[in-house]
Amino acid sequence: MAVFVYKFGGTSVGTVERIKVVAEKIKKARDQGDHIVVVVSAMSGETNRLTGLAEEIQFHPNSREMDVLLSTGEQVTMALLSMALHELGCSACSYTGGQVKILTDNTHTKARIREIDDLKIKQDLEKGRVVVVAGFQGVDEYGNITTLGRGGSDTTAVALAAALKADECHIYTDVDGVYTTDPRVEPKARKLDKITFEEMLEMASLGSKVLQIRAVEFAGKYNVALRVLSSFKEGKGTLITYEESEMERALISGIAFNRDEAKLTIAGVPDLPGVASKILCPVADENIEIDMIIQNIADDATTDFTFTVHRNDYQKTKNILETVCSELNAKHVTGDDSIVKISIVGVGMRSHAGIASTMFKVLADEGINIRMISTSEIKISVVVDEKYLELAVRALHKAFGLDKEE
């Protein structure tokens, strides 16, 4: 018998009616003879309600108690889903993270899973029960309740699938799979049947936020076959798996983009060792995350240093740089907060030359000026003016053959 781990997010279990629909879906799978372990999130809205209560009491709620509070959200869902399964005549049993137990470190509100005890779950599965587990939560070695941070239920599901050596881990969500790009920007975007873990990681971190990035990393590390599919529509979704050598893969799997970035340049910086850290450390000290970094080749004794940050941090970063600029005796600071980053992602690029030049030519043909370029093994990112987003995505989507059926 095959073992599957199903994960349902907050929207999928947001009402009693939806919980009943989810129960039907699970029962159907169970009736086909599969062993099913279900991981659930809090009903949508519940986490915000609880956070609201906490914040009425403490401006920065105590993190240990915050975990105690938030973990009740999934506990409510798991009990209701188990009841819904019983109502359908399907034997089921629910467990909190602590009951399983899912052992984590003690970093409250963003704990990491260390170990999962699969004994109870296996015993229940053998008795023919569906096992419902609270996502997002665990316990530390002293029995304190911990939570895994936003989106942690995906991580719970993947970790359980790894521990149980499940055949597949299904992440049910409100989209029916991973697309070649955002269909709201390119209506010709196609759902992918398969994507590799590495491609998925690049897609996720670049803004196609279907899955929590930690869950994908985890799935890659422990070789868990992950499938993203819709809670509401029938369909096979997208399978996230290892690159298969025999498979004739497309060069490019998808096009990701990020509208939330801003770009800053400090020009005329003395080209000396340690200058990069002198610029970036004051920014990092303010907890501002830096994304792309580019340093142009210096042709006199100075260099231009450019990087991108989240658009919300633009003004703050600019102020920091003004100070740095005068300290380093640099020329001036410039910036632009109406840019976007567009990336093409694909493992195929490893074995094919000329992808970058194709990309640049496509953009040039459309008259789009590239402001920054950054590359990795399986992705190429460019920064362009915000107004070119749709034009660039659509042109690239077509040029790399993503409009066509696989």
Next chain:
Amino acid sequence: MAVFVYKFGGTSVGTVERIKVVAEKIKKARDQGDHIVVVVSAMSGETNRLTGLAEEIQFHPNSREMDVLLSTGEQVTMALLSMALHELGCSACSYTGGQVKILTDNTHTKARIREIDDLKIKQDLEKGRVVVVAGFQGVDEYGNITTLGRGGSDTTAVALAAALKADECHIYTDVDGVYTTDPRVEPKARKLDKITFEEMLEMASLGSKVLQIRAVEFAGKYNVALRVLSSFKEGKGTLITYEESEMERALISGIAFNRDEAKLTIAGVPDLPGVASKILCPVADENIEIDMIIQNIADDATTDFTFTVHRNDYQKTKNILETVCSELNAKHVTGDDSIVKISIVGVGMRSHAGIASTMFKVLADEGINIRMISTSEIKISVVVDEKYLELAVRALHKAFGLDKEE
């Protein structure tokens, strides 16, 4: 240093503002150097909300999952109260029943406490922390979440006080103590400074529902000094304790009454062994609780058999009796669902004769006809017509000197 267990019910922690008030009260006690363990209920309304969700899914929700669901109510409160204490600069730590751990049997929705591990609590108290514990819940030996049934938070508090050998267990509620009778019926009703466990048990089971009866039994068994007091008003409340021999006690401590009863008589029953069980078993089989039972002395070969049930069960019981009546070849079934039971309660009655006759005379002087009488060591109950309730209670309150200050 003294150890106190404080218990706050759902109304006392019903809003964020009230939780803050409770935190202030606890901090004040802590600042005086006492060790404080707090037991909390779910915020008022929360248990009903959760039960409502469950019942939308299952008509008779699975009892194991119901416990999983309901136990989240106290967990939310304990986290919020701990945060409120932190906000006041008072170190605090919260624990679920499972975390403590409070070991129970596995009778879901009405489990009984078997054992409490006090290690974590003692360690925390020694570190100067206030310990906040979820009331109403525990775990069975397999780690399944259990609940103690309605009012179970009182039981948790008393059991913790017993385990910790606490100096006193304070039950904070919306009344400021135990009264000689219901002040809504007799405005001269007085708050008692002290009452014995046995009197409290008789008062509680007779309708003066200040405390859960199991908690009082538990407190009596383990010699826990229990104090009932108001969450909202200052005051010393009522101490529930053992009878003190040196204390010159009043004859009667209080007058309890119950408006929810109905009375049924099956007349002309053959006076044979086993007849009582033939009458009562079919009633008990329908889960109808029987309160007072009276069998009149038979002066021919037949007897009249009378008992009381909850008024809601009146018609159902009458139907059962009609069947029994024809089976036993008895004369007829009569009944009355507009009666009340009034009881005088006091350990003083043990050592004083004539209490019953005083009671009957007081009622006779007011022209009140007594329909049934039942007595125990420390209480005398009578059934009278409903319309005489206020008159009877006030006359007895005065006659037994309860109007006067102690």
